[in-house]
Structure formats: C-alpha cells, structure tokens
Amino acid sequence: MSAKRKGVTRRDFLRDAALATGVAALAGSSSLAFAQAAGKGPEPKLGGQLIGKLEGPELILDPAKWPKKFSEAPMLAELVKAGKLPPVDQRVPAEPLVIKPVHSIGRYGGTWRRGFTGPGDSENGNRIVSADKLLFWEYTGTKVMPSVARQWLLADDGKSVTLYLRKGHKWSDGKPFTADDFVFWYEDVYLNKELVPTPHPDFMINGKSGVIKKVDGTTVLFEFPEPNYLFLDILAGSTAMGGGQALWQMDGRTMGAYMPAHYIKQFHPKYSSKDEVDRKAKAAGFDGWIAYIKNRWDWRLNPELPVLTPWKTVTPINNPTWAMERNPYFYEVDTAGNQLPYIDRLQMTLAENLEVLNLRAIGGQYDLQERHTAMTKLPVFLENRDKIGYDVRLDPALNGSDATLQTNQAYDADPEVAKWLHTADFRRALSMGIDRDQLNETFWLGIGVPGSTAPSETTPYNPGPEWRKKWSTLDVKQANALLDKVGLSKKDGEGYRLRADGKGRLRIELLTSAGAFIPHAQIAEMIKEQWKKIGIQADVKEVERSLYFTRIRGNEHQIAIWANDGTELLYLFPRHGLPVDPAEAHLGHPIAAWYASGGKQGKKPEDPQLLKALELFRTANGQKLPERIKIAQEIFKIMVDGQYSIGTVGQSPATMGVRIVSRKMGNIPSRQINAQHCRTPGTSQPSTFYFKA
C-alpha cells in the first residue's frame, strides 16, 4: 500500500510544481480528453497538461502554389559569392518538396546542441535526418506522403510500385541523383552474395524476391511475382527498403534501396578488380574490401559520403563530438522559397552516462532533446524550466504496453512451467493479478494508459475499446478462481501455489534487460509483490542487454519483459507482437524460426489460436488496406484473448516521448507522433526547426 501512497504524493508534487510555474494555463481540452481516454474520469492529470495538440508541418503538393524564387542560408550565400558553390536555384531540384512549417517561416543559423551516448547511439542522429526516406508518413502517422520520391503509383494488381523521382535532384556533392543509383544498389549490392548473403524479407512476398528496374532517369519500378499491397507502407516505414540511406547504410548494414553509385563504385570490385579494392582497403587499415566499402557508405563515419539528408556528418560519431552541417543541395524548401534546413549545424556531445545527460538537459546545455531524457526525471525537469528557459513536452506513444510480459510459447526446459505458460487461463490469471493503476502511478507518473497489448484506439488496427480491458484489469478473486480451476489449488505455508508434479513451489522467472528506456526490473519487482495475492512466486532476473537477447534466442526464458513498441502498425514491425522474426522473438524463438523458414526449421506452435494468428498474418501482405485492417484487428483479438503477451501500461511518453525544448527554438510541434514508423521526430521535419534570435 505504501507504494500506492508514494504515487499519489508524487502526483501532488507534480501538480504543485506545475501550478507554481503557471503551466496550469496550458491545461486545455486535450488533457481532459487524455484523462478520459485513460479511463480515469474527468480529473485532469498533470501529465495531460504537458501533452499538447498534435500538429506538424504541411506539404504543398500543388506546383501552382510553389514559390518561384529561392533563397538560401547566409553561410551558403557566401560560398556562392566566392564561386565555390553554384547558385541556389541550380542546387534545389526543379521539383522540390515544398513544406509549410508548422508555425511560421523560420530564420537561418545556429547550432542545435544535443547529447548522445556514443557510437551505439546512431538513432539519435538518423531519426533527425530521416528526410532521405523514399516515402514518409504525414505528421499524423496515418497517411503516406512523398519524400525523396515525388510521387508513386501502386499497380491495381499489387504486383508493382513505380516511384517518380524529382527532376534535378542532386547528392550533397552536387552530382545528379537518378534511377541509376537504385539499379547500382540492387545489382551490385543487394544481389552480391558477399555483401547480402540472403534476400531481405522486406523485399519479398511469400518467400519470393522482388526486382528493381529503371524505367527512365527519374522513374524506378519495384516489381513482385505476387500481389504486395503492403509494399507502399514498407517504403514509407522504418524498414530495410524504406528506411533510407541514413538508417540502412551504417553499422555494416546493406539495405536502403539506393546508394551514391558515382562515389561507391571506386570501392566495389566490379568496377576495378578485387585486388585493387583490397589494396585500397589494406592501405586504409581494413582487413578487406567488404569491411572497407561498408565503412565508406556509413554516413556517420565517412564525411565524404554523398547524402540526401538535411545535414551531413562532419565529425564522425566515433569522436567525443558528433557534428553535422547543412547539405547545400537539400531538396526541401519552405513556402517562401527558403532552402531548408534553417539550422546550420548539429552538435552532439558525448555523455558517458545517462544521469549526466539528464543533468545537462536540466542545465540547459541542450536545445532540443527527446532521447534519453527520462520520464522519472520529470519533476526536476519541471522545477528548473523557468530558471533555464526550456519547456517540457510529452509525446505519448501509440503502442499498448511499455512493459509487456511476453510468455515463451516454445519454452520446454521445465515441463511443468511450460505446461502452465501454454495454458490460456493461467496467463489470464497472471494478467488479472496485476494492479496496473499502481504501476501507472509509480512508474508512469499516472500518465500512462493501463490495459492490454492492443494499440491506441486512434490507430486503425485497434480491435475496439472493449479489448483494452479484456482480462487486463485487477481481479484477484477471479484470478484465484482460474488458478484453482486449472489445477493449482494446493498451497504451501506461505500461501504460494505448489507445482502439480510435487516438486515444491511453482516459481516463474521474469527476465528483464538492464539499460532499457523503461525501468523493467523495478516494474517486475512490483508485479512480483502483486502476484503474492494470487499465490504466484515470481523470480525477477535482470541481466545485461545482450545476454537478455542471447537467452531469448536460446529459448531459455519463461517470461521476458519488453515494450511492445512498433505493434501499432503491426505489419511494419510485428516482432514485439507476434513470433515471426527470428532476430527478436520474445514469444518463442523456435516458433519464429518455423514461421520465417516456412516450416523447414524451428517448432510449430501447439496452440491452435496462436497458429491461427500466424496464418492470418501470413496472408496479409497480399491484401488491400481494408482487408489488412480487418486481419490486424482479428490478430489483436486473438492475442489479447489468449494473453500470450500480458500488457501493463502503455501509450505513454516513457520511450523517447519526454521532450526538453529550449524556448529559443521555433516551429516545434506542441505534440508530435511518437512511433517507430514516424522516425520521431522525423515526421515533424527537423529541417524546419529554427532559432528565434
């Protein structure tokens, strides 16, 4: 009970802090709506007051409304004057992407200061420069819009997608960007077995690969042997085919659908010889050409690499500072004809640890930071905002549960435990034994939404509001009744249930990973306390992150805790909702291997309902949108009813949704979509952010 009280006092404290600084004025209808959505009646929560109105920049797609004349940043104008750069109208494509900024036309200049945690923190930068994706999502996260590609055409039979590029679009070194850059990537990288050993699922339909063809200089065709209606979403999503150069050509990755052919060719054996490129690699200190070419196309490591992003690396990520500078050939302009981005430089400084990063954020050493800024620090963030001059904004995510108890449906090490994990009523009882309100107050400051793993009601795949609470509210009585019914009625002296095979107390292991955005281990400890009331003994095991994944790949876990982020658009990122991806399958690695290999490897699930969900998922890619929506809803119904993944609290800003925004910055949406496929803050178009003075 003490934890409950603690939650309330913290909320009181938060409210006081907010009142003291006058933010109560911000509490509008949105917070009320949010509180109601949370199912907590009309009492407005402070967190709700920090959640603004969803807004974002608008695209001007009608050429008649485009600006006729272009202007540019002073630092580029100087270069033009000095003859080092062609004038701006020769650098911007004849068909630019015209953006109406969310609030106003900005002004040029300034350095955007941020913090990062080292070479593993690429996401920190590539989410900001993700305007190099072929297609993208509108700021609402629900509609596909143009990006690098000006326009697209999905064939009626679903067997091809045509992309139309922008006339006059150039790489950051001034060389033309054309369909040949796609052909080069497809033929010389994707089909090269040494670089890409197996075809990628994102570019396949029912196990069959697609192809890329050049139609003319600015038209590219993606063709498939079977209907692939999902492919547009894949191109717009955070996927291997649509993620763009910045996300998929770094860290040894080989995907991304296009590449600066004119630059990369010099490192590829096809265009000279293997000896020649190996010699180059050795001279640069690499073991061979493969390692070298992967380094050369890594935008974070190689400042010479031509890119399409708004900023390009000048000081590589493996330094104490990761710095980027504007791309003089960037393809976006605002409605007044100013070439974007507004901000000259991005500078990230290395923080060896997250406490320092958070303290620096509080100290005003960052201009805009939504990554690594922890929700648990919210009271301190609020306390200092007026002194330092920043605002705190919360961006709730759309996924159902930030701490999801993923039961291993292929577990077999302990037959007794396996039997219970594979029993639906057992899982339902576990779920009903969790007091989600207590978790919400303690770890989510009361601003999360308790319930199942179903995504937000605002997303198309949500199966209906009744599925939020299905088996997912505290009901100790019913949980106990279910456990008695399935055959776990015997208890020991301390009230814990005994195993049916007579080997003592039934113990369930909760595996958590250290270093996640959300304190999973502490959450697990609280669930452990709550389960005492239903007589279930849990053992919380926190392990280092890579060991956590090793265990899951080894099928060693009983229940693992992880967020189910990405499931709001199930087809683009299913791995936290369904066991379909062997790279990460909390619900059972052997099942994912079975699914991915078409039954050749792994283990077929025994549960008929789970099997049905997987079969449904397999048919979805070839279906048009309305059918796909129905299938996804059906899958969520099966998954929630079976409680394979037990949801706790979600739709919260806990993962990358706590934004610290300097008051000097303009065009910052008061709320932005926080989702994997939107590359947050990507859909808010960081190229339109600016410094007011």
Next chain:
Amino acid sequence: MLAYLVGRLILAILTIWAISVLSFVIIQLPPGDYITSYIAQMSASGGFVSEQEVEALRREYGLDQPMWIQYLRWMKLVMQGRFGMALEWKRPVSEVIGDRLWLTMVVSVAAIILTWALALPIGIYSAVRQYSAGDYAATLVGFIGLAIPSFMLALVLMYLGFTLFGANIGGLFSDEFVEAPWSLAKAWDLAKHLPLPALILGLAGTAQLIRIMRANLLDELRKPYVVTARARGLAEHRVILKYPVRVALNPFASTVGYLLPYVVSGSIIVSLVLSLPTVGPLLLKALVAQDMFLAGTIVLLLGVMTVIGTFVSDLLLMWIDPRIRFESRK
C-alpha cells in the same frame, strides 16, 4: 643488485604474457560475442539481421574461429603496436584509447597527489596530537569520506555545482575545447575541470591513508629510539620527521603498485557519473558490447601498469627502508 633487477624484469614480462592470455579468456567467457550485442542494439533500433547475415558478420570479424586463433591474431596485432580494431567504435583500438589514456593519467596522478598532500600532514598531525580536537575532526572527516560511496559524492557535488554555481556538468573540457587541438587554453580549461574529479577520487583513499599513517606513526613514536632521541634533546620536529615518519611511509610506497591501476579501474563508476573521457567508461562499454580487442587491450594495459607499479614500489621501498635494502644484499 643488478641480478635482482634483471630477475624482476623477466618475471614482469612473463606476468604480462600471462595477463594477456587471462584477460582474453575472461573476456570470451560470457555467453555470446560482439555480434550478439550488435543484434541487441540493432533490435532496439528496429533493424533486422537474418541468421545467414549473422554468420557472414561472424566471418567478417573473424569471430567464427577458435579462441586460440583469435588470440594469436590479436597478439600479432599487439606486437605491431596496433591492438586491432575496436568493433563498436570502428576505429583502431590505439586511436580510441589514445587521448583517454593520457587524460586518465592526468586525473589519476592529480588524485594521488591530492590524496598524499592531504593524508600525510593530517596523518602526522593526528598521530602526534592523538585524541586532540584536531585528531577527532580529522578522523570524523576521514570516516565520512570513507563511508560515502564516491559515485554518490560525485552526483551530489555535480548537482550542487549546477544549482549553486551554474557550473559545467561533467566532463573534463568545456564544449568548445572537446575537439580542439592541444593548446595552452585547452590545458587551462582542463586544469579548471580537474579539482572536482580529483577530490572525489582522492577522498576515499585519503581517509584510508590518514588512518594508516596515524596508526603506523603511533607505533613508531613509542619505540625506544624515539624516546632516546627526545631525551637527547633533539628538536621535536626533527625527532618525528627524521625516522618515525620515514618508517611510517612504508605503506605509501608499497601501495604505489596497485594505486595506478586502482585509480583507473576503481574510478570507473565515478568517471561514468562525471562523464570523464577516461579509460574507465570505455572499458565498461567495451565489456558490455563484448568488444574483445578493446576490452582486452585495456585490461592488458591495466596489467602492465600494475606490474610497472609494483616494480616502482619495490624500488621505493628499498630507498625508504634500509632493512629491505640489506635483505636484498644477502
């Protein structure tokens, strides 16, 4: 004497070799390898890695080979002074460690000097003025220093620094100097950032040394030779400083051996908290990412430092303590 030194030197080299084998083996012990942690990282950013790609990556990094081949590969690189590639940093290990090693030395030496500068006089004072008010005060402060975990002290001081003085948080340099080439201005910037970490790192050790110094000196002060010296009318400061203090210094000299590596490895958490660009946080990250070349090199360096330190402390002891000198002559 020379034979003694040569013998020690040969032993040192053998020890270093043993350390290199051990460090490599220990780093390989936990399940998984760099590719596992690479996949973990990839998963977090929404990436996909197929089983075949995992195999190809293992081949590319040479992780598919038996451990002893990997060890020989690494040793070959070490002999060439290259230490291999830091997998996560995608840069040669020597480059990644480069500046950090010197900064570590600077911080460590500053901490050691501070420790000694505080511990010696205070220790002498509290021994000579045993049970005086000053002795109690020093003891109290010492115990507080010993009792507070240094990472907590670091956090508290950093927070106070921020709220009271608006000081720069963490790190050894101001933003504008992080990437700047070495200059007088940069060195001055470093000097300005140095006292806080040196104080935090030094404080725990100071308390310990005060106690040791006090106890040792008390022992010595009661010995007949001191009584004799005093009876002969020698000035009090000479009575104390000439011999008793010198003998009591023994523990200072004999700890030099592990002081160096201790300040490097024992300071990992403080360096993390203060975000110091030293070797400590690098080692922790390398271990977490199972970046064996980087972690191995750092552990090896720590080993070498211990060996060198022990060697130095042997020499120091011989110089301070005549009894040891006589022993080695036998």
